[in-house]
Amino acid sequence: DAQSWTPMEIWPNQPFRETIFAPFGLTALQVPFDQVTIDLHGILETEDLPVGRPYMTWSSIASETAAVPLDGFDPHSLGGNIVKSPLQDEQLWQLLTALPADFDPRVQELAERVAGRDATDGEKIAAVQRYFLENYQYQVGITIAAGADPLTYFLLEKRAAHCEYFATGAAMLLRAVGVPCRYVTGFVAAERNRHGGYWLARNRDAHAWVEAYDRDRGWVLVEATPAAGVPQSQSSALADQVWDAWRARWQRAVAAIRQGGVQAILVAMGGWIQAPWLWSVLLLLAAVWLVRRLVHRWIGASSVAIDPQVAQLQRWLYRMDQRWRRAGITRATNETPHQFADRLLSISTEADHLQAAQWYRHYAAVRYGGQIELRSVLEMPNVAPRRKTSYGVTDPPKSRK
Template identity: 30%
Template sequence: MSQDDALPSRLERGMEMLPALAALALHALAHERWLLCIPAAVVLATGLILGKQPRYSSPLLLISALGGGVVGFVLSGLWPVPAPIPPAFMGPLCGALVALTTLCALCGRRVYALTYALLLSSLSVTVRGGAPVYVGMAAVILSLLALAFFRGRIGQAGLTGGLSFGVFALVVLGVAFGLWRFVRASEGVLTDTVFRMMSSMSPSSGLALQSEIPLERQGSMPDTDLLLLELRGDEVQRLRTSVFDVFNGTRWMTSPPLEQTRLTLPKPAPGEAQRTTELTLQQSLRNQLPAPAGTYSVEGVEVRVVGGWTLRAEGRSGTTLTLRSSAREQLPPEPPPTELLTSLPPALKEELAPLAEQLTRGATTSRARAEALEAWFRDNYEYSLSVDLRGEGSPLAVLIREKRAAWCTYFASAMAALLRAQGIPARLAGGFVPQEKNPYSDAFLVRSRDAHAWVEVYLEEEGRFVPFDPTPWRSREALMAQKAPGQLGAAWQAFTSAFRRGLARLWNSPSEALSGVASSPVTWLLVLAGLAWRLLARYRRGRVSQARAALRGESPALAAAYARYLRAMKRGAGLIPSPTETDEELLHRLRTTRGDRAGSLAEAFLTRYRQARYGGAPVDGASLGGLTAELERHLRQER
């Protein structure tokens, strides 16, 4: 086939591969599966450039699906992606689809490749949105349009057919965009329901990352250990992500004015003790950035400060940030809040006011009343991942009167409602409390189960919101201690974390990463260990060759020359003699595969070797070495 004849075939194959490549790009952008999608794209591009098309078979399809599933499962352990589908199932499924899409596109099975590519695209957009993902979605649609024009009948239908398909593509893109917007807009209700149904992410994570928190009479909180953050450096007490200022008796919400307020990071007071904490995102937390109160500097990402002194930033998985904050974790001063932070439904206020008065009897200041309620909840309640508040009155009244077990959201809600019933401004704050420390990496691990809620009370005498935590920590810590990973799990987590950090560093700053690797003592120890191993292996081979030569009555120089000759045949021509193969048979194979020139050089070596070995001629190591070196050069040039 001439080059001109091959060009249309390659062009057609390239057009057939476009949807697969676009689907791989979309999946890499949405799930950050670059280690999976880039090699798959390279395989497709290599097959296209070389004009290779493997033969399609069912066993190959099965092997690809299994292999892709295994790789997807491993990557899910390193980079789990929270989604409506559990990560343990989502990772292998997407990995298998990547492998199947790549194989079918490479083998020219266009219909199968399109089917798998569209399935992969639909799963990819269920995780996150953003401009890069929208571009990936548009690339998938445009690739389908291009393929339809080049390979289908739309191109023959003229302008009308092209416009019709274009409208169809825009409708598909619009529906996908609309669904994504609907899911994000409904995250306070719909996402919470999906999380509970699928158990892929506990409602405790929703507490930290959602804008609405419902209080139910009966339910349970699935406990997951999805790793979200890693902290290094100075220890922090709490990481704030959300502030809820509106309470209707059964649901906490963030008011639009609070979310739309724009603030600036405070400045540290002169002489104030400071903390420096390195925070690594193991998951993309949408636009919320967990940070301690009193944070005045964030390096590594552009941040926005909204009402309640919570931070917003678009942080990708693997991003490492440096936070500098006040050691006291104290919120900045601000004007007194509006009546919104003392409002309660009339029926709830009437129900809780006598209880609040009873529990704070003797306290005369806002701080004293908050401290009394905090101590009362801590001393009289048990922490639990299930709640049953069925009974007479509101759920919070049942919780307070009957001292039933619950989790942090209920304790904080009850305390805030009791304070509001006394006219004290109070709000709910959500975030994380770091507790688990990896003994190998010396890093604090923040998991989804570490999400927490507490109360922030405005104290007029201080002119700021002050945190109070009514959760009974003794029972919570006892419960969490049962879920602590063992030594093997901690070692594996430290390894995967170091691996991810290294890849992220290599991706963001290759020169800095390579410089760090080159200057690391571990690198030099590995290099020295490798050199020592090679030298030891060569020494052992030499001793073995000398021993064998002595047994055969052969000089060590001849044995070394013959060993080098065999290595040249193996490395240069891929020829390894079988146990029963003679030198002549091996020489014949060399002539057949590499030509007469290589055969002549090998024959010259064997002639001189035999003269010295069997004919009594003096051993000329330099001559034998020269022939072997010339044979090696010739075989390298003929590759």
């Protein structure tokens, strides 16, 4: 029933290559370009995703829980959202229950202990999610023992890790007990701009979770990451919300002008002159200007400097990325250090790749692990992978095809 579909207008303000982000339970899509491809998992891609141009999505989601209040957000309430869409494709069913050829039998035994005795898909899903939330801790980065399979080590040793490990681990345990599921990455939009009336998804809101198929209910969101690792509800200061809302309105105006030309400019100007918020913004800007002028006159100008430790870490990351780009392996703009480390190891397990993977994981732990200590920043060059020749330090070797 199209009347029950929930509309969502999405405004991307940075490029994400070919990926089109869409909500859970997507039923319809309206985009400002001609060609869209969709795979077996419902992943949408295009060769031309313009920045600053909106697109519309419609989703059909049934919720078993009460509506989430705007001033509070429980990430684990996502498990109450379901999509009543039958999984009838036999090829997709086999794909979503497949396990790696080298799947460790100890992990299979773990899955049986956790959820093997449960009768229904819903009980198995709940048991797996409860197992991770009650027995594991969240932290950015994980140290894997030498020679160990990362996921097997995480599951059996109950090591603290980040969301990618929890989502992958949950998917493997669910598949091991016969529940079709898939690993998903995206953003959790938990920040609402009350002044502008919209939700924001920032880079820090990137997350990984699982979509599992319950034969009694349909597709279900599974959040196995502890609450400390899930983007939380938060609200910016009023001044920040007003400024961000102004930027959003400007972005909308520019998009309308590009589409409608001179007529759109006149319509936008007329709407701005009559809008009460415009005068509020102008008064606010005038007040800010006056306060800044008084501060400069009486106290002297002041500026907020960028944290030098963060800046140094960013320089180290840029240099490492440059080295591997010259070696023929480029880290994507939306690829986390942990994801790039995993990709390096999937290409080769030689010393250069192993050391580089360790470096990227160490960088993530230092950069996103809380307060950045000067000692950790100074240690970064010491763990950088390099090889020496008679001419000095060189870049990583070219990857073998």
